[in-house]
Amino acid sequence: MMIVGSCTKLILLLTGVVAILQIIHLILLNHLDSIRLQNKVLIGVKESSVSPELEVKSLYSQLEATLKNKHVLDSTGVFRIANVERITKHTGFSIPTPDVTLVTQCSFDHIFKLVPLSKRWQGTISVAVYAEEKDVHEALWKIAYLQSCFQVFKEME
Structure with missing residues (x-):
C-alpha cells in the first residue's frame, strides 16, 4: 500500500x-x-x-564626400588615397571567419570581377581601386552600384 x-x-x-x-x-x-x-x-x-536609384545616389554622394574630405596624397604627391571602410556582415548562421583577409587591387574597369570573388571567398576582402583623375567619378558610380546591388557589399554599420 x-x-x-x-x-x-x-x-x-x-x-x-x-x-x-x-x-x-x-x-x-x-x-x-x-x-x-x-x-x-x-x-x-x-x-x-529607399528606392535603388536613391540608394545608389546616396552611396555615390558619400563616396564623393569621402574622396574630397578624407584623402591624403601619397609620398610622390601624385596619387590621392581615400580610405573608404565598409564593414559587411553575412546574414544567417555562418561559420566564424578565420583571421585571414584577402587583399587585392584592381582598376575600376575590373571592379565587377569582385562579385564572383566575394562569392568564393567568405572572409574579409580589402580592395585597392585604381582610377585616373578623369575616371574617378565613373569609378565612384561603379562602387556605389556594387554596394547597392549586391548583398555581399552592403554596408552594416
Missing part, C-alpha cells in the same frame, strides 16, 4: 515537471518567433524604404 502511494506521488510529480517543461518550451518558441518576425520586418523596412 505504501509503495502504491509513493508511485502515485512520483507519477504526479513527473507529470507536473513535464507540464512545466512544455510551458517553458512554448514560451521560448514564442520568443524565437517574435525575434524572427522583428528581423523580417526590419529587413523589409530597410530594403523597401
Whole structure:
C-alpha cells in the first residue's frame, strides 16, 4: 500500500515537471518567433524604404564626400588615397571567419570581377581601386552600384 502511494506521488510529480517543461518550451518558441518576425520586418523596412536609384545616389554622394574630405596624397604627391571602410556582415548562421583577409587591387574597369570573388571567398576582402583623375567619378558610380546591388557589399554599420 505504501509503495502504491509513493508511485502515485512520483507519477504526479513527473507529470507536473513535464507540464512545466512544455510551458517553458512554448514560451521560448514564442520568443524565437517574435525575434524572427522583428528581423523580417526590419529587413523589409530597410530594403523597401529607399528606392535603388536613391540608394545608389546616396552611396555615390558619400563616396564623393569621402574622396574630397578624407584623402591624403601619397609620398610622390601624385596619387590621392581615400580610405573608404565598409564593414559587411553575412546574414544567417555562418561559420566564424578565420583571421585571414584577402587583399587585392584592381582598376575600376575590373571592379565587377569582385562579385564572383566575394562569392568564393567568405572572409574579409580589402580592395585597392585604381582610377585616373578623369575616371574617378565613373569609378565612384561603379562602387556605389556594387554596394547597392549586391548583398555581399552592403554596408552594416
